[in-house]
Amino acid sequence: MVSALTTTRLLASQMALQLLQTPDPSQDSSSDPLLGSSSGSDLSNLPSQSQASLTNMLNGLSANQTDNTAAQPDPDLTSSSFMDLLKQNLQDAVKSEGTGGQAQAMLDALDNGTLTVSDPTKGASIKAWDVNAASEQGMTSKTADTIPTSDWNDFLKAHLERGSDGTFVKNTDGSFVDKTTGSEAYFGQVGSQYYYITWPSASATSDTNASSSDASAAADKASA
Numbered sequence: 001m002v003s004a005l006t007t008t009r010l011l012a013s014q015m016a017l018q019l020l021q022t023p024d025p026s027q028d029s030s031s032d033p034l035l036g037s038s039s040g041s042d043l044s045n046l047p048s049q050s051q052a053s054l055t056n057m058l059n060g061l062s063a064n065q066t067d068n069t070a071a072q073p074d075p076d077l078t079s080s081s082f083m084d085l086l087k088q089n090l091q092d093a094v095k096s097e098g099t100g101g102q103a104q105a106m107l108d109a110l111d112n113g114t115l116t117v118s119d120p121t122k123g124a125s126i127k128a129w130d131v132n133a134a135s136e137q138g139m140t141s142k143t144a145d146t147i148p149t150s151d152w153n154d155f156l157k158a159h160l161e162r163g164s165d166g167t168f169v170k171n172t173d174g175s176f177v178d179k180t181t182g183s184e185a186y187f188g189q190v191g192s193q194y195y196y197i198t199w200p201s202a203s204a205t206s207d208t209n210a211s212s213s214d215a216s217a218a219a220d221k222a223s224a
Helices: 004-020 048-064 080-097 102-112 152-159 202-223
Strands: 116-119 124-127 184-190 193-199
Touching: 080 102, 080 184, 102 184, 102 193, 152 193
Parallel strands: none
Antiparallel strands: 116 124, 116 193, 184 193
């Protein structure tokens, strides 16, 4: 059963992305395609200054809300506990949305070692790993890579690709596009904290598989 806190967090995550798409103050807000979408949130009365409050909303959400159960600290990004929670969340999402959505793509990337989890507010990024894999048994934590520290507002504006209409570009599975790498991207929560998660795009994966097949065929021909 979805709790009120979970619902609030999901709405906040959606609103965070919507606020980033708010048009320039000099533009007519009625022309913004976002405001006419079926997102379920009417943002037409929000001032443009709301964008500046995005970071406070994201970082303060967990601190300002309480759940029916005792709050537990979230596992550290670098820990096996976090990776276990991430995998469980993805598996639950696949059960809910099916195998054709972004949750399955993220789960596949996790299995392949190509899923990256980042938290710019802490300046940390790490390759996710499967805690159940035989090669990872006994692994309790790994060292994260250092990335430039940034608030969510600036980070998302710098990373999420926009279309000609100013809205964020989405892939067919609902994922966003990271304009700095071309990877598919997800912005949301694991536990009560926000994270930015990326994985290779479907086209890049297809190209890699094709190259591997060509190389294998060439090797077989050479040995014949």
